Amino acid sequence: MDFFHIDDLTIYRSVYKYINSNMYILVEEDRAFVVDPHEDVYAISLLEKVKNVIILLTHEHTDHTSGIYWFQQKFPSKLICTKKCSDYISLEENRRPILISFILEEQDRLNGTNLLEEFKKQYVPQTYKADITFEDSLIEQWGSHKLEFFKVLGHSPGSCGIIFDNKIAFMGDSLMKDLPIITRFPRGNKKVYINETLPFLEQKLKEDMMIMPGHGNPFLLSDIMKGGKINVEFR
Amino acid sequence: MTNLEIYTKVFVDTFGISEEEAKVLKFQDIKAWDSVGHMGLIANLEEAFNIMMETDDIIDLNSFEKGKELLAKYDIDFAK
Structure with missing residues (x-):
């Protein structure tokens, strides 16, 4: 687990060893929020004095939801995500960690590792129902801070961005640097991402905002801006 | 349509290839069948056969x- 200081805040990041997805944790007094949870024993000591955890999902893909059950078993928690994300994770068929398993099998075959078996032992297939959902946007107060949620289409129907105090944006897999945005998943849509999401994000996000992506390192929005436009690659 | 025709059509539609290409296709033979494309293939097969x-x-x-x-494990009979 590493951490980033942004003004007076410390945001902890844990990279999921199986598929390099980012989980972010912010702790303040006896409360914390966790973005895109996965199992990490170091989180236990970090959340030792915490009484309330809110779990925020940037989208419904398993590499960003695999730790919900683990956190729910350990901490009183509330789950927030888009309505479409909540609907997706409530279905039995979507408990299957298909993409992670497929990628791990490929890695094991190429590298002689045994990560898939290890992952299978750790992963608990569960369905979930979010406590708070929204269609297009939502504003939640968290202590003295503001959390602003807004849907972001293209990577998946249930994707959203989460802006913290108008200076940090948790963007999941919808905005990354040096990694392509994947719009080819079932229910992804490249046209919508290009024609609707990018112009929306160019208006919504500020150039000096710190972007906390779903994979890869945090970056300033200005790092991926060219001539006032967000510049991303696709896969 | 027979089950084989439905099955072949899923490959054709998912990867944008011909029936002839589909029938000899293996994972990663084409750019479209990578790990991401595989998710689309599975989603389309499950939908086509309701499995x-x-x-x-x-x-x-x-x-x-x-x-x-x-797919034979899921009672999909390709002789039909």
Whole structure:
């Protein structure tokens, strides 16, 4: 687990060893929020004095939801995500960690590792129902801070961005640097991402905002801006 | 349509290839059948045959031919 200081805040990041997805944790007094949870024993000591955890999902893909059950078993928690994300994770068929398993099998075959078996032992297939959902946007107060949620289409129907105090944006897999945005998943849509999401994000996000992506390192929005436009690659 | 025709059509539509290309296709033979494309293939097969495949079968499906063998487990009869 590493951490980033942004003004007076410390945001902890844990990279999921199986598929390099980012989980972010912010702790303040006896409360914390966790973005895109996965199992990490170091989180236990970090959340030792915490009484309330809110779990925020940037989208419904398993590499960003695999730790919900683990956190729910350990901490009183509330789950927030888009309505479409909540609907997706409530279905039995979507408990299957298909993409992670497929990628791990490929890695094991190429590298002689045994990560898939290890992952299978750790992963608990569960369905979930979010406590708070929204269609297009939502504003939640968290202590003295503001959390602003807004849907972001293209990577998946249930994707959203989460802006913290108008200076940090948790963007999941919808905005990354040096990694392509994947719009080819079932229910992804490249046209919508290009024609609707990018112009929306160019208006919504500020150039000096710190972007906390779903994979890869945090970056300033200005790092991926060219001539006032967000510049991303696709896969 | 027969089950084989439905099965072949899923490959054709998912990857934008011809029936002839589909029938000899293996994982990663074409750019479109990578790990991301595989998710689309599985979603389309499950929808076409109204089945829910086990994760291990999804991992094992690495060619057109292998897929036919695996789908037989879900009572998909390719002789029909």
